[in-house]
Each structure stands twice: as C-alpha cells, then as structure tokens.
Amino acid sequence: MVLRMAWRNIWRNKMRSLVIMFSIATGLLAGIAVLSLYDAMMNSRVRTVIDSEVAHIQLHHTNFKKDYDPKYVIANGDDVLQAIKKMPQVKAATARSITTGMLATATGSAGVTINGIIPEEEYKVSQLKQKLTAGKLFDENKKSQVMIGKKLAVKMKLKPGSKLVLTFTDTSGAIVSAAFRVAAIYESANAPLDERNVYVRMNELNELLLSNASFHEIAVLLSKDETLKTVQQNMQQLFPSVLVESWKDISPETDLMVDTVDQYSYIIMIIIMLALAFGIINTMLMAILERTREIGMMMALGTNRSKLFILVLCETLLLTLAGTPIGVLMGWLLTAYFHTKGLDLSGWGKEMMSNFGFGTMIYPEFPAERLPAVLLIVTATALVSCLFPAVKALKLQPVEALRR
Amino acid sequence: MNNTVIDVHNISRVYNPDTIPVYAVNNVHLHLQRGEFTALVGPSGSGKTTLLNMIGGLDKPDAGTIIINGMNITELSPRELVDFRLHNIGFVFQSYNLIPVLTAKENVEFIMLLQGKSKQERDQRVQQLFKEIGMEDKLNVRPAQLSSGQQQRVAVARALASKPQFILADEPTANLDSKSAANLLDIMALLNADENITFLFSTHDQRVINRARRVITLVDGKIASDTAAVDISQPHKFETV
Ligand SMILES: Nc1ncnc2c1ncn2[C@@H]1O[C@H](COP(=O)(O)OP(=O)(O)O)[C@@H](O)[C@H]1O
Ligand SMILES: [Mg+2]
Numbered sequence: 001m002v003l004r005m006a007w008r009n010i011w012r013n014k015m016r017s018l019v020i021m022f023s024i025a026t027g028l029l030a031g032i033a034v035l036s037l038y039d040a041m042m043n044s045r046v047r048t049v050i051d052s053e054v055a056h057i058q059l060h061h062t063n064f065k066k067d068y069d070p071k072y073v074i075a076n077g078d079d080v081l082q083a084i085k086k087m088p089q090v091k092a093a094t095a096r097s098i099t100t101g102m103l104a105t106a107t108g109s110a111g112v113t114i115n116g117i118i119p120e121e122e123y124k125v126s127q128l129k130q131k132l133t134a135g136k137l138f139d140e141n142k143k144s145q146v147m148i149g150k151k152l153a154v155k156m157k158l159k160p161g162s163k164l165v166l167t168f169t170d171t172s173g174a175i176v177s178a179a180f181r182v183a184a185i186y187e188s189a190n191a192p193l194d195e196r197n198v199y200v201r202m203n204e205l206n207e208l209l210l211s212n213a214s215f216h217e218i219a220v221l222l223s224k225d226e227t228l229k230t231v232q233q234n235m236q237q238l239f240p241s242v243l244v245e246s247w248k249d250i251s252p253e254t255d256l257m258v259d260t261v262d263q264y265s266y267i268i269m270i271i272i273m274l275a276l277a278f279g280i281i282n283t284m285l286m287a288i289l290e291r292t293r294e295i296g297m298m299m300a301l302g303t304n305r306s307k308l309f310i311l312v313l314c315e316t317l318l319l320t321l322a323g324t325p326i327g328v329l330m331g332w333l334l335t336a337y338f339h340t341k342g343l344d345l346s347g348w349g350k351e352m353m354s355n356f357g358f359g360t361m362i363y364p365e366f367p368a369e370r371l372p373a374v375l376l377i378v379t380a381t382a383l384v385s386c387l388f389p390a391v392k393a394l395k396l397q398p399v400e401a402l403r404r
Numbered sequence: 405m406n407n408t409v410i411d412v413h414n415i416s417r418v419y420n421p422d423t424i425p426v427y428a429v430n431n432v433h434l435h436l437q438r439g440e441f442t443a444l445v446g447p448s449g450s451g452k453t454t455l456l457n458m459i460g461g462l463d464k465p466d467a468g469t470i471i472i473n474g475m476n477i478t479e480l481s482p483r484e485l486v487d488f489r490l491h492n493i494g495f496v497f498q499s500y501n502l503i504p505v506l507t508a509k510e511n512v513e514f515i516m517l518l519q520g521k522s523k524q525e526r527d528q529r530v531q532q533l534f535k536e537i538g539m540e541d542k543l544n545v546r547p548a549q550l551s552s553g554q555q556q557r558v559a560v561a562r563a564l565a566s567k568p569q570f571i572l573a574d575e576p577t578a579n580l581d582s583k584s585a586a587n588l589l590d591i592m593a594l595l596n597a598d599e600n601i602t603f604l605f606s607t608h609d610q611r612v613i614n615r616a617r618r619v620i621t622l623v624d625g626k627i628a629s630d631t632a633a634v635d636i637s638q639p640h641k642f643e644t645v
Contacts, residue, residue, distance in 0.1 A: 001510070001513070001514065001517050004506075004510075005503070005505055005506065008505035008506075009505055012504070012505065293500050294500065294503060294504065297497065297500060297501065297503075298503065299486070300460070300462055300489065300495055300497075301489065301490070301495055301514075301515060301518075301562075302486055302487065302488075302489040302490025302491070302515070302518055302566075303486075303490075303518060304483070304486050304487070304518075305486075307518070398462050399457050399462045399463050402462075402497060402500075
C-alpha cells in the first residue's frame, strides 16, 4: 500500500515529479559525461605514452640513465632482444642506441637526444612512421639521414633536405661531429618530446660512438596492457643485471595524472550531486508542505512516523528509479555518438594540449565499469537529500497540521 | 462490568500561558458510557475541538487526567499515543478526512493495514461497512470524485473499520448541506443503535443537536450544561430533521 501511495503521490504533481526525474537524469548524464570524458582523455594520454613514447617496457644497463654515458650498453644485448622477442606476450620489441648531444645548423644549436634506431622495427614499436608530417622514411640508399620533431624543425628552421651537424662524445670520451640531412619531420602529441628527440640509423650512430653492434635500450610493446606487471617481473628474473622498467616507472607523471584526474572526476561528480541534492530537497520539501493537512490527518489516525518516513523515501526512490534509465540512456547515446564521431578538443587550445602530451581528438567510451558507482552515488544522493524533507514531515504535529 | 469508556477528570488546556492566556478548556469533568450518542455543542471558539483532541490523544491537557477504557492516556508517550489512537479511537474530521490518492475502499483499508489485519478480514469488513454507509457502488472511486457527504460517510466507515472504543467526530456535518447532514446522522445513529458504537461529536448545528441523545454544552471552555447520562437501556425516539 505504501508503494502504491508513493507511486500515486508522484503523479499528483506531474510537473514537479518530471522536474525531479529530469534532474536525476541530468545528474546521471553529467556524471557519465564527465567520467567518460576524463577516461577518454586519460586513455588517450596513456595510449600515447605506451604506443608512441615509451612502449610498455624498457630495458637499460642499470647505470645508463644516470647520465646517458654511451659506454653503458646492455650486456649481451642481442641475446636479450632475441629472448624478449620470443616471449608470447610481446607484440614487438626494438633496440635503440642513445646518446645526448648537440644539434647545430648555420643559424643556431640545440641540445638533443640522439636515438639510433632500426627503422623497420622502430616503426612497429613507436609509430614513428605514422607521425611523419613532411619528408620521407629512411631510404636504404641514402646515408646520414635524420628525422627531427616538428617543434625543433620550426625552432631551427629546418626542412626535409636541410643539413645539420650532430656533436656528441663517443665511448672513448672523444668528441665527434657528423653531418646529417633531414629525411623527415615528425609530430607527436607531445611537443616537448618532439623538440628533444632526433632519430638516426642505429648502425650509423654506433659507428660514430665506437660501440659496434651494441645498444642502450630495448623498447617492448605488449599485446595486452594487463600483462604488464607479470611480463616485467619475468624479464627482471630472466635478466637480473638489466634494469627493467614499465611505462609507469618511466613516466610516473602519467600514472599520477591518471590517478589525480580520477579523483578530480569524483570531485566534479560531488559538485553535480550537490546541485542535484538541492533540487531534490527543494522539490520534496514543497511536496511535503503542500500535504501538511493530509500528513497530519494520517498521523492523527495512527500512522507511525516510520511509515511516513518510508512513504517519503519511497517517493524519492521511485523518482530516482524513473530518472535513472533516462539518464543512463542519454549518457549512452551521448558517449556512443562521440565514440564514433570523436570529440575534438582543439577548442581548448591545441598548443596547450600538446604541451601536456594530449592528443586533441578523443573517443569517449561509455564508462560501463564505473556505472554501478555512478548509480550508487546518484541514488544515495537522492535518498540522502530526501531525508531533510522527510524529517520535516515527521516533525509535524497532527493537531497543528489539521488546524490549517 | 464498568461501562465508562471516557473518563475525563478536571482537565484544562491553556494556550499562550506566557502572553495572553487563553483557557480553551477550563476544568472539564466528563464521563461517557459505552453506547452513548453524544453531541458536544457550543459556539465557535468554545473549546470543542480542543477538548476532542485531548480525548482523542492528539493533544495533552495542562492539568487533569483522561482515562479511556481504564487507561490513563495523559501518561502515554507520543509514540504510545500513536498506537493508542490507531487501536482505540475512530476519527472523523470536519474536512480533509480522506487520503486523496487512495480510493474509498483503500482509505478504509488503510487503517486496517496499519493495524496489521489480514486481507480476508479487510475485504470482509470493507464490504460490510460500505453496505452500512450505502456506498457499495463507490468502492473504487477516489475522494475527489465523491460529494462532501459521501466523503464524510467514507470517513465514518474508516473510523469504524479499526473497531475502536468510540468515534470522535469534530463538526462532521459542518461542510455538508442539510440533506447530506441528515443522511450522515442517520448512518451514525444507525451504527450506534445496531452495533452499539459510542459516538462523541461536536457541532453547532441545531438540527444535528436535535438528533443527539445527550447534549453537552461548552461555553468558554467550561461545561455550561449537560443533559447528562441518559438511561441508554431505554429505546430512543429520534426527532426528525
Ligand atoms: N493553537 C492555538 N493557539 C492559541 N489559541 C488557540 C489554539 N487553538 C485554539 N485556540 C483558541 O482556543 C479556543 C478554543 O478553540 P477551539 O477548541 O478550536 O474551539 P471550537 O472548536 O469550539 O471552535 C479559541 O479561543 C481558540 O482561538
Ligand atoms: Mg472546532
């Protein structure tokens, strides 16, 4: 009977009930939108880190990253690389020879990290191929080619075909300089990295470094993100003398950002829920005040407070139940639309986004995993915010309520 | 066996005791026997509602005691009073008696649901009561579709549904035309005669007063006159309205 009364009470003031239902639906929609937007941004950032910057796992000589001294190559690098390529979880792996140095042109110079790569393998691991905006891939028939990032190219006024000189220290400590010609210009989502990294062929760099056939870094791309931890542990066991790091170790700021944004998204949820709560408190309070005499009469007849309380609670719960599918559906439609169309965030400033390593096109997904949490939050908010009106109803004195 | 249902001992109720005190009920002493059909009369503001509210356990006297069927209700906690009202007293108010979202039948059932009565018992009682108030055809109609007179009859049925010790009706005919008022009084009187239901109702309508077997007149919160305990074993002739 209480449920029936609650249900009919909802339809007494259709407009008002629709407003609450709509607020609940909007609250849910906003929650879903915020979560999916943040998730998508973070996903896109994490994907960028994994697919085009760091890969899943990197291996180095334990001392190498302290100051990039080229003498710290991975011991038995070829054996390690072959063993890794055979691991079933590994999708692709490539070796890199790395050193820091100076890039100079006729007009100026800049500090750079010189990556000696094996082009065909590199393309599979870091999507270098897809990032090219001008010029051509490494050409087997041409020597001394270099690929540079767009930001650096703009700064140094370089174009495909331009000449530049790279200067660095070789393994014996002597300073070497070599001339290179720009083969291509690439652009990633991460402008600071573009400014810093240049790519040359590994065998050419090794020759200059006097460290033939060895290398400093192995970058490993896995088939599945989830296997990261186990694979990392396996590798560390297999190659105890090598430093094995995951992208989370190498790019802790990304991991931190994902966590922080997670928290932010919940803070925004709380703000949305506060707005929803005020709406519900207001409307339910009106509904109670309107029914003062009726509630007084029910109390006079011998309806105890807990039954009245349950009645108000039921009304709110029913409205929430009615509003929820609408909100979820709207959220689903919205995310589905942007998932296929993509959401262009360049309005927020492409420059700024790329300085933080964000791509501007994101593809929000319906946050199905977090939906239960969102539903719980919305329902809890609705119930908590009807407590105040419910208590107000209970405080009515039947004699006074009936006198009105 | 003690047949006193309502036993009111020198009760008073003062409003605004700190500013301008209003002695709404002033030292009232009153006994009602089971099966009485009593009118509480007096001009507006004479304290009828206040007195009925206190007898009904809706309000507490500032002095004196009220004993209902042997139980001192002035000592009950608010929570106990809710339960007391549910099981002992039938209420009919002047207006706004029924829960608008419930049908006539559900309104009557409501009180029995609160009492925890079984579906079978509820259905049986509802059938019987609607027959008695002559509204068997209006079971599933919402209050808004009923006339004021019909609404008050349903309210009487609901008051009876809980099988109370007695029924308190505060100006039950005040919003009714004379025909509906007479009709309601007929039903109340019939129930009083047939089922020995005790009625205490307030009114300032002379035609209603004429139907009562006992008339207590209240003036300024005091009992001005009481036709007193009539011998209820004697058959009673109603005057016509
Ligand atoms: N809540 C209240 N506060 C102050 N005075 C009240 C209150 N309720 C009733 N009164 C006063 O008490 C007196 C009796 O009122 P009431 O019992 O309603 O009389 P009746 O029902 O006979 O019209 C009136 O003077 C009325 O103004
Ligand atoms: Mg009154």
